[in-house]
Amino acid sequence: MRSDERNERKGMIARVSDVMAAFNADEPVLRVSEIARRTGLAKSVTSRIVADLLEVDFLEPAGKGVRVGIRMFELGELAQRSKELRQLALGAMADLRQATGLTVQLSVLKDTDQVYVEILRGRGGAAQLEIKSRIGGRVPAYATAGGKAVLAALPDDEIERVLSGPLEKLGPGTITDPVTLRRQIAQIRNDGVAYEIEESNPGVTCAAAAILRADRSPLAAISVTGPSAEINVKVFGIAVQTAALGLNRRIRASSAFSDL
Secondary structure, three states: OOHHHHHHHOOHHHHHHHHHHOOOOOOOOEOHHHHHHHHOOOHHHHHHHHHHHHHOOOEEEEOOEEEEOHHHHHHHHHHHHHHHHHHHHHHHHHHHHHHHOOEEEEEEEEOOEEEEEEEEOOOOHHHHOOOOOOOOOEEEHHHOHHHHHHHHOOOHHHHHHHHOOOOOOOOOOOOOOHHHHHHHHHHHHHHOOEEEEOOOOOOEEEEEEEEEOOOOOEEEEEEEEEEOOOOOHHHHHHHHHHHHHHHHHHHHHOHHHOOO
């Protein structure tokens, strides 16, 4: 395929993917001209993409060429650990879905957002429920039960970092008052379970508990989600806590998480 044909066919994400795929272990440093040759992209297009990737540390300078940057290593490590966490949690998630019939989600805190790393869809009405969450998707931590469960396990200064930012209303029940959120987080610390009623999505209710490392710092959250018009989610709080406690024991026994 000629380079002009490929340039016309490829979108930007696909072009970036081609550029990153040009590198390998045997040739970790490449010049722009070599990247262009390997990808079939025009040299001018390749130069612009490489310049953009250098700015965000996906690539870094290396002599007369460039190589994969530190940001890619960070993302790779995050992806591997998310995979290990998913593998460890899937059994407990399946059991929780079987027990409740609700959608079960596994999420981690990234910056001020809760990121979903695994989702098992529920049965019946829970399966038909329209929720915004998807694997890799983000929701502000203050507006979801999983996020608040994780926040409650953090030191106060880290909680303030999240609450000091803009608190936008996402659903009819979103709490945007920092004083109310602090009071709710204190209650979650006492109860060990967080609840959400139409805070991240209209018509959605959720219960969540934090998954903790051996030092009691939060690693993730496990949650159940269902239609607010049909269920009282607080009935499922104990089931969620039980699942989280079981995962806590498994994580502490797993060498994969000993350094986290």
